[in-house]
Amino acid sequence: MLWPIDLIVLTFVIFCAVAAITVKDLLGTAILFSAYSFLMCLLWAVMGAVDVAFTEASVGAGVSTVFLVAAVFRTSRRTKD
Amino acid sequence: MKFLGFVIVCLTGGLLLYGTMDLPDWGDPASPASTHLSDYYIEHILEETRVPNLVTAVLADYRGYDTMFETAVVFCAGLACFLLLRDFRPKKDRYFRHIPTGVMLHVKNPEIRIIPGNEFEHMDREWVPSDRIIKTVCRILIPFIQIYALYVVAHGDFSPGGGFQGGVIFGSSLILMAISYNLKTLMKRVTEKFLSIFAATGVLIYVGLGVLAMIMGGRFLDYGMLAPLVPWDPGHIRALGMLGVEIGVGIAVMAVMVIIYVNIVSEGRHDEGL
Amino acid sequence: MTELVGLIVAKYNFWLYIILMMIGLYAMIAKNNLMKKLVGMNIFQTAIILFYVSIGYKHGATLPIIQGDHGGHGTHGAVIHAAEYINPLPHVLMLTAIVVSVATFGVAMALCVRVYRRYQTLEEDELRIRLSEK
Numbered sequence: 009m010l011w012p013i014d015l016i017v018l019t020f021v022i023f024c025a026v027a028a029i030t031v032k033d034l035l036g037t038a039i040l041f042s043a044y045s046f047l048m049c050l051l052w053a054v055m056g057a058v059d060v061a062f063t064e065a066s067v068g069a070g071v072s073t074v075f076l077v078a079a080v081f082r083t084s085r086r087t088k089d
Numbered sequence: 090m091k092f093l094g095f096v097i098v099c100l101t102g103g104l105l106l107y108g109t110m111d112l113p114d115w116g117d118p119a120s121p122a123s124t125h126l127s128d129y130y131i132e133h134i135l136e137e138t139r140v141p142n143l144v145t146a147v148l149a150d151y152r153g154y155d156t157m158f159e160t161a162v163v164f165c166a167g168l169a170c171f172l173l174l175r176d177f178r179p180k181k182d183r184y185f186r187h188i189p190t191g192v193m194l195h196v197k198n199p200e201i202r203i204i205p206g207n208e209f210e211h212m213d214r215e216w217v218p219s220d221r222i223i224k225t226v227c228r229i230l231i232p233f234i235q236i237y238a239l240y241v242v243a244h245g246d247f248s249p250g251g252g253f254q255g256g257v258i259f260g261s262s263l264i265l266m267a268i269s270y271n272l273k274t275l276m277k278r279v280t281e282k283f284l285s286i287f288a289a290t291g292v293l294i295y296v297g298l299g300v301l302a303m304i305m306g307g308r309f310l311d312y313g314m315l316a317p318l319v320p321w322d323p324g325h326i327r328a329l330g331m332l333g334v335e336i337g338v339g340i341a342v343m344a345v346m347v348i349i350y351v352n353i354v355s356e357g358r359h360d361e362g363l
Numbered sequence: 364m365t366e367l368v369g370l371i372v373a374k375y376n377f378w379l380y381i382i383l384m385m386i387g388l389y390a391m392i393a394k395n396n397l398m399k400k401l402v403g404m405n406i407f408q409t410a411i412i413l414f415y416v417s418i419g420y421k422h423g424a425t426l427p428i429i430q431g432d433h434g435g436h437g438t439h440g441a442v443i444h445a446a447e448y449i450n451p452l453p454h455v456l457m458l459t460a461i462v463v464s465v466a467t468f469g470v471a472m473a474l475c476v477r478v479y480r481r482y483q484t485l486e487e488d489e490l491r492i493r494l495s496e497k
Contacts, residue, residue: 018376022382028406029402034399051413055420056427058427061249063254063461067253067254067461068409071260071346071465072405075353075469082476082479083485087398087485088396088486089394090393097392102385112374115373115374115417122418127419128445131445141430143427143428144454152455159459162466169473170469174476257465
């Protein structure tokens with residue numbers, strides 16, 4: 009594998025993780041978390057774990073975001089931190 | 090609390106960073122994780138099971154017992170969501186639209202019964218005008234997503250994919266239907282009874298294949314013993330057994346994903362949602 | 364100096380995974396909102412899964428799908444070397460872990476909805492006040 013791709017994607021993953029837990033809007037958290045999952049899936053695909061990447065792309069970036077958005081829809085978008 | 094948390098995190102992180110010094114180098118082919126058991130798997134799977142995708146073979150055959158209980162965990166999660174949220178009391182406030190005139194009715198008296206049909210249409214409280222573009226695109230897209238999901242399940246032996254992924258993709262196609270139309274449309278086509286039966290059937294197929302192998306004289310989940318059932322192709326019996334198991338997993342996961350989504354988005358009432 | 368560079372090249376992936384893990388742990392400890400805590404838990408979980416999958420990686424190896432002979436009629440003379448394929452075992456363990464994680468995430472979301480329905484808040488300090496009022 010190419011180490012620059014690995015390093016760049018890993019940096020983006022860390023940025024997404026920090027943004028997802030600091031943004032003051034839960035809907036924003038949901039979307040950033042989806043981006044985080046998708047970048048993570050990219051990282052696994054680069055690493056050669058195709059099955060795991062496929063699962064993360066469908067589960068993490070798809071269904072788990074939908075659950076989060078559904079829960080935000082039924083509760084509130086407000087968050088203090 | 091924030092400061093204390095930061096200190097704890099820094100301490101734990103420091104300890105873990107110190108611990109990485111003892112780990113083998115990244116990507117080292119001679120690391121302990123890749124020298125003992127995995128060598129056996131890589132070298133013997135093709136002759137023993139005739140499945141080229143090593144991950145599927147280990148998942149559904151060598152570690153089949155493990156995967157069976159993972160499926161049971163997913164089933165239990167669906168059950169837990171149902172028990173936590175399901176609410177059978179009907180809502181007092183209902184909203185209808187008179188289709189010919191477009192007038193909206195807000196019904197507060199539970200005694201008044203309006204049957205949705207050609208004249209009246211059921212509506213959500215937070216109703217948005219349904220968009221024709223979204224509906225049409227999703228209606229065209231959903232069958233293709235479902236066929237792709239079936240492809241993923243069926244080709245789990247040869248390419249990346251399998252029961253978990255296929256089931257999740259199929260479930261998300263149904264969730265897409267609920268989002269693009271409304272929840273009532275989905276619950277009319279895929280009823281709650283249907284979903285519950287499917288979730289249980291998936292686990293039952295998995296366990297049933299294991300018990301069938303026991304009845305045929307083998308051990309639990311020993312697919313090789315099922316060979317007399319498919320006399321035309323006994324060589325591929327392990328691959329076929331894995332396919333059966335993957336189908337079971339796919340059905341269970343599909344049903345559970347839809348159950349969890351529907352219960353969360355409608356707070357257990359199954360009437361209106363996103 | 365070359366020793367240090369060698370150490371960084373060999374280990375920098377693990378260090379970044381640990382940073383990611385600690386971000387998740389910090390969110391679980393210090394954040395006030397229950398949903399944020401759950402997202403932190405998921406980040407922690409994904410970081411551990413990433414660590415596991417990276418253990419199975421080998422330099423110069425290919426995907427864990429046996430090449431050629433697609434119908435699977437046994438291995439006719441072609442000897443399979445273990446060093447040519449990535450270790451499939453961590454992938455198997457983590458694949459099921461991801462699916463179980465989404466199932467538990469769904470249950471956690473259901474609990475959040477339930478908590479909100481009863482106390483009208485998801486903030487931890489407000490929840491503590493509501494609980495002490497009872």
